[in-house]
Amino acid sequence: METGKAIAFLLASGQGLLLSLALVVKGLRQERSNLFLGLILYVLALELLNAWGMQVRYHSSPDSIPFWNLQSYLLLPPSVWFFAQLTTTPGYAFRQKDWLFYLPAVVEVLLRFGWSFYRRSTGASLPSLLDNPGWFLVTELLPIFGTAIALWFYGRKLVFFHRSLKRHAFRLSFGLFVRLYSLFCFLLLTTVIWAAGVLLEWPVFAGLEIVLTLSLFAFGYIGYANPAFFTLPALPDVKSSEKPEFLHYDDAKQLERLQTVFRQDALYTQSKLTVDDVAKRLQLPARYVSYLINTRCATNFTHFVNGFRVEAVIRKLNDPAEHHKTLLALALEAGFNSKSTFNQVFKHHTGQAPSHFLLVKK
Structure with missing residues (x-):
């Protein structure tokens, strides 16, 4: 049973990482929204890969590669925010200076690698960075609140989409409804479970692993079968109706x-x-x-x-x-x-x- 679970985690995380890489490359070349969707899936795929590592005790192996240091939850809030903007706001453009929102995530990854390297090279018995209250606040708690705010904004934009279509006598097809709301519901569900586990300390991470495994398999299949699934239509700009x-x-x-x-x-x-x-x-x-x-x-x-x-x-x-x-x-x-x-x-x-x-x- 445990072996089967570990294999499922490894396969789903591998598929998620491949899909995230494809989306990032595509986002850098043309559809910029795919770049941020790729970053979101990258964080979630690494989370599942980390669960695999703990399942097979890979972390404690002396020859292990500390891939978990590449993960930063600080990637999620700006990625969800910019993905929502690019897929729901006509004419929205990502500016070069907006990359500064990712600077905290880069700093976190560098510090984690530096801490891990120093501990391995010196053999010193150093405490985990998560034992530091300030580090825990910035890298664990703030991303939860930031992602929640970004999802609240994203949800409002989707509601606005419905209203704008109704105002223009358009009907939302079932296929478009699924494309618009499946990703939002997935992110909302994972954020709720994530918050319940970290803030309330509920034993829900086994459920989160199941959700991530099934969702990454599903998104991976959809991404290969229909790459355009993740290219959402921009909303009509009705704010300027008085012209x-x-x-x-x-x-x-x-x-x-x-x-x-x-x-x-x-x-x-x-x-x-x-x-x-x-x-x-x-x-x-x-x-x-x-x-x-x-x-x-x-x-x-x-x-x-x-x-x-x-x-x-x-x-x-x-x-x-x-x-x-x-x-x-x-x-x-x-x-x-x-x-x-x-x-x-x-x-x-x-x-x-x-x-x-x-x-x-x-």
């Missing part, structure tokens, strides 16, 4: 012009199309074009453009005159710049992969 700086524009007329340049002029076929390009074409301020898309279409610029591109691909798939072209050729003609991007966007908009869509169509 005080655009009072002289007729929204209905300008929205018709916007849709015309996309539907009739196929502006979406430009692979690197930006909101500035569209604004220049319409001779309108870029901020006003963003306002129209956010409030009148209940989406952001990227999803707005990709919607037309997906429609164009589907339209050509149903056209016998286009059957001699490959799916990739149709995607590139529609404005997509890579096969991977097309696959992710297509599944996000239709709920199924392009290959599955073709099978159903046939």
Whole structure:
């Protein structure tokens, strides 16, 4: 029984670490929100790997590698906060100076490695850093409260998402509902168990290990099967509904012009199309074009453009005159710049992969 549990911990933590690495790499290259989701899963995967180490008494082995020193709960509050901002706030940008929020975690890891190295090299019988009240407060208690605050903010943004969609007469599909709330509920559950174990000293960590094992297996499978699952839609910016700086524009007329340049002029076929390009074409301020898309279409610029591109691909798939072209050729003609991007966007908009869509169509 114990051996089986140790194997499950090791496999789930390994899968979680691989997924976190993939998300971090992807986040550094394109979708920045994936970077912070990767950091969140990294901390949780290391927690489960640490549970494996204690299960098999790896920590007490003289040849053990102190991987547990790489873990810092201080990574969680800023990562949850920035993930929530990037997936729920239109136009939100992560700034270089925001990396300073991760400085405490870096300091903690360096101090833990220094403490461990000194103890091993000198053989001195040093107390655990957690025995120090100040260290325990900063590295154990503050991350719990910080993560709770970040989740409260995240939850409010998700409620705002529901209200904004309702205001624009949009229905939230079951698939999107699961994508939005599964991660939030998972983080909320783990934080509650975490707080109960540390603050109330309840014997709940066995339950936390089970939750982490099952969730990392599930997230790992989903991440490999559908990488776009973790790319959540940004919320429409409805705060600017009074548009005080655009009072002289007729929204209905300008929205018709916007849709015309996309539907009739196929502006979406430009692979690197930006909101500035569209604004220049319409001779309108870029901020006003963003306002129209956010409030009148209940989406952001990227999803707005990709919607037309997906429609164009589907339209050509149903056209016998286009059957001699490959799916990739149709995607590139529609404005997509890579096969991977097309696959992710297509599944996000239709709920199924392009290959599955073709099978159903046939």
